[in-house]
Amino acid sequence: MIFASMLWVAGAAVSCPASVPGRLVGTNYGGYLVPRELSEWLRARKDQPLLVYSFGLGLDVSFDLGIASQLNALGYSNVAVHQFDPTPRAIKFVRAVRIALREGVVGPARDRAIRKAGTELAPHDADKLASTLEWAVGSGATSRVIPQQLQHHNWGLSTGANETSARFYLPGDARCVSATSMAPRTARGCGGMHPSRYFTATLRSLEATVARLGHDASRDALHTMPGPHVLKIDVEGAEIQVLQALLASTLRPRLLCVDFDSLISAHTAYNRTGARAAIMQLHAAGYVPLDVRDDPRLATLLKGHESLPERSFVYCGDTDIPGVEIQR
Numbered sequence: 001m002i003f004a005s006m007l008w009v010a011g012a013a014v015s016c017p018a019s020v021p022g023r024l025v026g027t028n029y030g031g032y033l034v035p036r037e038l039s040e041w042l043r044a045r046k047d048q049p050l051l052v053y054s055f056g057l058g059l060d061v062s063f064d065l066g067i068a069s070q071l072n073a074l075g076y077s078n079v080a081v082h083q084f085d086p087t088p089r090a091i092k093f094v095r096a097v098r099i100a101l102r103e104g105v106v107g108p109a110r111d112r113a114i115r116k117a118g119t120e121l122a123p124h125d126a127d128k129l130a131s132t133l134e135w136a137v138g139s140g141a142t143s144r145v146i147p148q149q150l151q152h153h154n155w156g157l158s159t160g161a162n163e164t165s166a167r168f169y170l171p172g173d174a175r176c177v178s179a180t181s182m183a184p185r186t187a188r189g190c191g192g193m194h195p196s197r198y199f200t201a202t203l204r205s206l207e208a209t210v211a212r213l214g215h216d217a218s219r220d221a222l223h224t225m226p227g228p229h230v231l232k233i234d235v236e237g238a239e240i241q242v243l244q245a246l247l248a249s250t251l252r253p254r255l256l257c258v259d260f261d262s263l264i265s266a267h268t269a270y271n272r273t274g275a276r277a278a279i280m281q282l283h284a285a286g287y288v289p290l291d292v293r294d295d296p297r298l299a300t301l302l303k304g305h306e307s308l309p310e311r312s313f314v315y316c317g318d319t320d321i322p323g324v325e326i327q328r
Helices: 036-041 062-073 088-101 108-118 123-139 207-210 241-249 272-282 296-302
Strands: 004-007 012-017 019-024 032-035 050-055 079-084 150-153 164-171 191-205 229-231 257-260 287-291 312-316 326-327
Touching: 019 062, 019 287, 032 062, 032 257, 032 287, 032 312, 036 257, 050 062, 062 079, 062 123, 062 229, 088 108, 088 123, 088 150, 108 123, 108 312, 150 207, 191 207, 207 241, 241 257, 241 272, 272 287
Parallel strands: 050 079, 050 229, 079 150, 229 257
Antiparallel strands: 004 012, 012 326, 019 032, 164 191, 257 312, 287 312
C-alpha cells in the first residue's frame, strides 16, 4: 500500500493511503464512489443507528437508495437516510419515490404508484420516476430499502452559524431542476439562472442540522464522533464554503461525497482554484480520496474529460482503521 500523508492523532503519527479502492453506488449521473471495504471505514456498530445525510437531491435519489441498500445488506439494523432539498419539484419527487416504495415497484403495483405520483409530477418528472424505479429494481435496491428509512427535510445547507433564509434561483430550462442560492449566473446548459425565477427557503448549518435532529451526542463506544457517518453534498456551487465550515467544526463524517461544480463550470462565479484548495484542505484534515479509476463505469465516463465533479473521500483520522500505519 502506498502512503501519501502523515497525520498526528492523539500523539500518534498516522500514515494514510494515497487513495482507497471504490465502487460506484447510484446512477452514472447521480452516483458516488464508496469504499469497497465500507464497514471497515465506517467504524460503526451494526446494532446502533447509522446516519446518512444527503444534501441536494434534484430528480436523482439513486445514491440515497443505493447506499441504504448497501448498508442494509451489510447487516446494519438501523439505517436512516436524511434527505435535504427545499426545491419544490424535488420535494414532490422524493414523496413520489416513497409512495412507490410503499406501493410496490414492479408490475401493476408499479404502474399504480406512478399514476398516483403522476397527479402532482410534471411529465418529465414522472418519466424520471419511472427510470429511477427501473434502476432501483435492476440494482436490487428496492428489495432492501423501506420507505421509513428515507426522511426528507425541506431546508438547505448554510455556511453560517445562524439559521437564515435565502433565495434559490431556478434554471431557465424547465426540464432542469437544480436551484442555487448563489447569485444568478449565465451558465452553460439549463438556460442559466434568472433573477426573476426563485423561491425562498430556510438554510441551516451542518452543525445546527445535527443538533436539530438530535444527532449531536456521541453515538457509541466504537464511533464517538457526532453527526452523520455518511455525508453527501451537492449544493450547486456553494460546496467550497460548506467544506470550509465542515473542517472548522468537530464533525468528521467517515464517508464524504461532494459534487464539485466549481471544477467543471466555465463561469467566473465558480472557483476552480478554490475547489482544488478545498480538496487539499480535506487531505490535510485526514480525508483520503477514493480512486475514480477503480470503477469501470466511472473510468469510462472519465474518458475525454479532465476530471469528474463527483469526488468521494474517507476519513483516515482514526488510529484503529485496518490498513492505516501508526508510529508512536
